[in-house]
Amino acid sequence: GAMMKEALLHMLTEQEGEFVSGQEISNRLDCSRTAIWKHISELRKSGYTIEAVQKRGYRLITSPDAVTAEEVSLYTGNGTFGKKITYRESVNSTQEIAHALARDGEVEGSIVLADEQTGGRGRLGRAWQSPKGTGVWMSLILKPNIPLQKAPQLTLLIAVAVSKAIEKVSGIEAAIKWPNDILISGKKSAGILTELQAEADSIHSVIVGIGINVNQERNHFSDEIAEIATSLAIEGGQTYKRAEVVGVLLQEIETLYQQYLENGFGMIKLLWESRAFSLGKRITARSITGAITGYAKGITEEGVLLLEDDHGVVHSIYSADIEF
């Protein structure tokens, strides 16, 4: 059923606003006219405007800004990431669902998407605001064959992919703030949460949580983050299709991830540095063990931040929040 609906949507989309006859649909999908009608009704219920005209067939007029499996599948291209999509209208956190799937042996590249998260989370138990119908709230399952201590490299890889995807879809420049923030005009437009399932020293699965503010208006953000958060719509002055953001992002991630597995972190490190916001700046790195102020010199091969304090001592920062 779901496959058929997806195939039908693909046919209508390919026609770019032209009519597709019931006969052609029925031939290509090998289904009855009644079945087609049923799927057309379902698509309409999901927000698609489809015109039906006697003897001419069906024509797609508009599609909703949805992150359902069928809508996202229009944008995922030929890669393997995003071939399997679990969509939920409302969840506590997509991370929870992805963790459970990974424990049950879910394949690499599977994603979980939600239209809304009621308990979206950031690092260190912080909350991630995920209002309904506004952003990309996604968890991606990876199964890299790398040692545990290299896992932080993946966060940097994903950050490069997110900033590239934002630029591709919107033309807006997006910088990376170590380790996991994507900034537009100095405000946070996306965040990354990398969680591991590991046995002894080896990684079983990496659950990469990605939150991207796409179509929020300013009043969607609580007072607490109103000054520090932004969205693509606020910055670009127009709305964007979230499904396209997801599709472009998955293609960017898959390309970088293949390069990373084949050639190592070197190339990713260069890309990361060219998009980094904090390098060469005076910053404060704050963590549970205290705060260090100094110059951000760069990142190591492992993805660790190097911070030179006022006495010339270089500190390796494994995890912290960065203030300017």
Ligand code: BT5
């Ligand atoms: C992050 O944490 O930036 C990681 C965010 C990851 C969210 C994704 S959504 C899909 C998946 N499912 C989840 O449950 N999570 C992942 P952190 O660096 O700790 O930043 C959290 C801080 O960012 C909060 O304390 C707020 O100050 C701020 N914040 C919260 N919601 C925000 C939003 N929508 N946009 C910008 N800033 C936000």
